[in-house]
Amino acid sequence: MPPDDGMACNGSAVSSVEGGGAHPSPEHRRRLGQYFTPPGIAAWMADWVIQPSTRSVLDPAVGTGALLSPVFAHPLLPGSARVDAWDLDPVILETCRNTVAAASASLTLHTGDFLGSDVDGSYDAIVCNPPYVRHRTLQQRQALYGAFEQQLGVRLSRFSNSYVLFILKIATLLSRQGRAAILTPVDFLNANFGSPIKSFLLRENILDGILVFEKATLVFDDANVAACIVLLRRDRTADDPVRFVRVPSEAELRALEALPQSWSSSYPTRALSPERKWLHLAPGSGAVAPLVRQRGSVPLEQLAAVRRGIATGANDFFTLTAAECEQYGLLAECRPCITKASHAPHLEFCSSNFDTLRNDGAKVYLLDVRAEVSAAAQAYLDEGLRRGVQRRYLTRHRNPWYATEQRPTAPLWVTTFSRTGFRFVLNDAGVANLTAFHGLYPVVDDHEWLLMLAAFLNSGAARIALAQHQRLYGSGLGKLEPLDVAKLPVIDPEEVPQSAREEIVALYTSRCRNERVDLAEARHCREALDRIWAELSRDLPVVGM
Numbered sequence: 001m002p003p004d005d006g007m008a009c010n011g012s013a014v015s016s017v018e019g020g021g022a023h024p025s026p027e028h029r030r031r032l033g034q035y036f037t038p039p040g041i042a043a044w045m046a047d048w049v050i051q052p053s054t055r056s057v058l059d060p061a062v063g064t065g066a067l068l069s070p071v072f073a074h075p076l077l078p079g080s081a082r083v084d085a086w087d088l089d090p091v092i093l094e095t096c097r098n099t100v101a102a103a104s105a106s107l108t109l110h111t112g113d114f115l116g117s118d119v120d121g122s123y124d125a126i127v128c129n130p131p132y133v134r135h136r137t138l139q140q141r142q143a144l145y146g147a148f149e150q151q152l153g154v155r156l157s158r159f160s161n162s163y164v165l166f167i168l169k170i171a172t173l174l175s176r177q178g179r180a181a182i183l184t185p186v187d188f189l190n191a192n193f194g195s196p197i198k199s200f201l202l203r204e205n206i207l208d209g210i211l212v213f214e215k216a217t218l219v220f221d222d223a224n225v226a227a228c229i230v231l232l233r234r235d236r237t238a239d240d241p242v243r244f245v246r247v248p249s250e251a252e253l254r255a256l257e258a259l260p261q262s263w264s265s266s267y268p269t270r271a272l273s274p275e276r277k278w279l280h281l282a283p284g285s286g287a288v289a290p291l292v293r294q295r296g297s298v299p300l301e302q303l304a305a306v307r308r309g310i311a312t313g314a315n316d317f318f319t320l321t322a323a324e325c326e327q328y329g330l331l332a333e334c335r336p337c338i339t340k341a342s343h344a345p346h347l348e349f350c351s352s353n354f355d356t357l358r359n360d361g362a363k364v365y366l367l368d369v370r371a372e373v374s375a376a377a378q379a380y381l382d383e384g385l386r387r388g389v390q391r392r393y394l395t396r397h398r399n400p401w402y403a404t405e406q407r408p409t410a411p412l413w414v415t416t417f418s419r420t421g422f423r424f425v426l427n428d429a430g431v432a433n434l435t436a437f438h439g440l441y442p443v444v445d446d447h448e449w450l451l452m453l454a455a456f457l458n459s460g461a462a463r464i465a466l467a468q469h470q471r472l473y474g475s476g477l478g479k480l481e482p483l484d485v486a487k488l489p490v491i492d493p494e495e496v497p498q499s500a501r502e503e504i505v506a507l508y509t510s511r512c513r514n515e516r517v518d519l520a521e522a523r524h525c526r527e528a529l530d531r532i533w534a535e536l537s538r539d540l541p542v543v544g545m
């Protein structure tokens with residue numbers, strides 16, 4: 001149990017305040033509840049609150065700005081959006097100013113107590129990881145809680161932690177289409193002090209869902225308290241259900257937006273009683289576990305070989321820009337390639353994308369010297385020898401040192417690293433992939449079949465399964481080895497009834513196109529596809545069981 005006075009709160013364990021050179025004592029951090037949101041969770045929260053209509057954003061307890069970084073990076077947020085952030089601690093705000101604020105002129109930082117201050121206006125999007133502290137004296141609590149009670153018509157227990165006041169105040173600050181995602185401890189769901197908060201949220205019909213993390217240690221490393229994300233939405237209708245989801249770990253959260261409804265529980269608002277305990281309403285992990293059912297699915301390796309991309313051992317030498325190719329006369333001994341995942345940010349990579357990269361001066365040619373070495377290639381290799389490229393780890397173990405791997409072109413790639421979900425990309429440009437992508441080599445040579453496979457691989461179910469197989473590195477970076485991808489259970493396109501094939505191909509083609517031009521339409525296609533896959537996985541025969 002957290003102690004009465006200023007115990008640690010939510011956020012992954014971050015041992016020091018990064019970025020600004022300030023190193024507050026652990027006691028200072030504990031007193032102000034300074035624990036920070038892991039990037040994967042922050043990215044998901046930003047994604048949920050930001051809509052095409054979002055023009056104003058608030059973070060009431062900003063800390064170093066972990067929740068605002070993905071907000072500013074979000075493609076739907078216009079540069080002109082008003083962004084306000086609050087924090088009690090001027091030292092941590094300085095860090096925030098040096099990092100996040102430097103990236104955006106539209107951010108206003110307020111030093112002060114968000115709960116005790118007048119906040120003007122309303123907001124379209126609010127993200128918050130409130131402090132989990134109870135450091136005020138009883139007298140201060142009386143005054144503060146009394147003010148809330150008077151304004152909102154609720155009766156609050158003086159034992160409640162002040163994070164519940166953040167929930168209440170945020171609820172009052174949402175615009176007509178506003179959304180809020182608040183990372184809090186779960187205790188208000190079951191404790192008596194939570195009843196007035198639940199009652200208020202139901203009365204206002206503003207509670208849209210609660211995502212409960214299964215592993216307490218995921219978010220509350222220092223205090224053994226489980227966490228949840230409270231989702232508020234102002235434009236709910238009386239018929240909109242409240243969704244409860246149990247999330248096994250941060251990995252599943254990444255793919256949650258694509259989860260079929262059946263993996264969570266939904267309740268009409270009128271069916272929820274504020275006096276009852278709510279924690280069990282999020283289905284047990286068993287409901288989320290059969291992420292990709294066994295029905296109709298086979299390991300991907302039965303449908304496609306998965307191989308890592310070409311490792312050159314020295315990309316700075318072996319990859320060249322178009323201008324460098326020309327300068328050294330190497331065009332005939334180079335092969336078009338892709339070196340970075342960010343160079344193919346969508347679900348397909350076409351010749352026009354390659355041309356844009358090439359014209360922008362990206363390194364898109366791979367030196368591919370075979371048995372015969374031309375004079376031009378020899379001159380370039382001599383340059384490499386002068387630079388010591390032959391002494392790098394991979395080149396040392398190759399004979400000759402400059403012979404890069406010969407790999408056929410892969411029609412489909414998957415990103416090797418990801419923070420927000422792995423992506424399968426159709427290689428319509430027919431270029432070679434370096435290690436930023438693994439290559440998939442399908443056993444069937446048919447475009448419709450390939451589209452269906454790609455459509456499934458980019459589905460919510462596949463993303464979740466991949467997230468479970470990934471290896472997690474620091475700060476939420478996930479990595480897939482080719483074997484992890486090969487073992488992924490997938491629906492065999494040949495098992496898909498003819499009647500569904502056309503629709504899948506049409507929806508997926510539309511999804512790919514709209515990822516570039518109309519994100520809302522792309523999301524619509526993705527959701528429609530996920531419903532089809534969910535239905536198919538129910539109807540298909542059970543394989544290997």
Ligand SMILES: C[S@@+](CC[C@H](N)C(=O)[O-])C[C@H]1O[C@@H](n2cnc3c(N)ncnc32)[C@H](O)[C@@H]1O
Pocket residue numbers: 009010011032033034035036037059060061062063064065066067086087088089092112113114115128129130131132
């Ligand atoms: C749990 S941390 C979250 C920081 C950041 N938003 C994140 O997600 O990583 C809570 C922050 O709230 C600040 N804080 C504590 N009490 C506050 C209050 N009454 N008003 C505004 N900020 C407060 C703390 O200094 C701390 O930086």
